[in-house]
Amino acid sequence: MSLAARGLTFHYRQQAVVQEVSLELHPGEWLALLGPNGAGKSTLLRLMAGLLLPTAGQVWLDEQPLARCSSWRRGQQIAFLPQDGPYPENLTVEEVVLLGRTPHLGLLGRPGPADWAAVRWAMQETQVAALAQRLLPTLSGGERQRVLLARALAACPRFLLLDEPTSHLDLHHQAEFLRLLSSLRSQGLGILTVLHDPNLAAQADRVAFLRQGRIMALGAPLEVLQEPLLRGVYGPGVQVRHLEGRPVVLLGG
Numbered sequence: 627m628s629l630a631a632r633g634l635t636f637h638y639r640q641q642a643v644v645q646e647v648s649l650e651l652h653p654g655e656w657l658a659l660l661g662p663n664g665a666g667k668s669t670l671l672r673l674m675a676g677l678l679l680p681t682a683g684q685v686w687l688d689e690q691p692l693a694r695c696s697s698w699r700r701g702q703q704i705a706f707l708p709q710d711g712p713y714p715e716n717l718t719v720e721e722v723v724l725l726g727r728t729p730h731l732g733l734l735g736r737p738g739p740a741d742w743a744a745v746r747w748a749m750q751e752t753q754v755a756a757l758a759q760r761l762l763p764t765l766s767g768g769e770r771q772r773v774l775l776a777r778a779l780a781a782c783p784r785f786l787l788l789d790e791p792t793s794h795l796d797l798h799h800q801a802e803f804l805r806l807l808s809s810l811r812s813q814g815l816g817i818l819t820v821l822h823d824p825n826l827a828a829q830a831d832r833v834a835f836l837r838q839g840r841i842m843a844l845g846a847p848l849e850v851l852q853e854p855l856l857r858g859v860y861g862p863g864v865q866v867r868h869l870e871g872r873p874v875v876l877l878g879g
Contacts, residue, residue: 633684648683656831674818832846
């Protein structure tokens with residue numbers, strides 16, 4: 627069981643944004659997509675979610691082409707959280723999180739006990755239960771981000787795809803986010819995240835480093851986050867140290 631890209635290529639206005647990418651996300655694994663701006667990370671994430679159709683290659687869900695899966699099955703198996711996007715201003719937090727159950731609802735679209743149980747679980751996991759009756763516009767950026775993550779989790783997917791999920795979070799909530807990912811992985815959820823911070827990516831099980839739409843390195847953080855690769859992208863001031871078996875990337879003069 628996996629979510630896999632095989633020879634994935636995507637062109638936008640005749641320019642290759644993603645080029646011949648192959649990678650596989652397994653249940654219970656956190657795979658981080660890292661690279662400079664314009665590397666194709668967000669486009670690759672959308673391809674993996676089935677929101678874009680590749681120019682060449684395919685995305686596979688459990689050995690079935692994702693393009694042949696119904697939108698309902700994709701929604702039940704894969705949850706996608708964009709970095710920024712419109713959110714429903716006239717709904718309470720609880721109602722927003724309930725939207726995550728849409729792929730599981732029947733023809734009448736009426737939530738049952740299992741749906742409400744999933745909503746409560748997702749809100750507890752993301753620490754937004756106390757905000758249940760608040761409207762989204764009244765929340766801070768970090769609170770909204772956690773509510774939208776709860777909406778994605780409410781689908782109870784097998785694979786969770788997140789585009790810059792920590793962009794609106796302070797250091798405290800970044801730490802809480804890392805603890806949440808650890809909990810979700812222990813429950814068998816496969817997680818694919820786009821990140822800009824190499825030190826956050828260092829906490830993942832594996833890192834895929836993209837540049838100009840291609841994977842330059844793929845492996846454990848210790849294998850990928852090395853000075854020669856990082857200096858070639860971020861400049862000669864990059865230094866890599868190690869703390870408790872994890873690389874720590876320092877950016878300076």
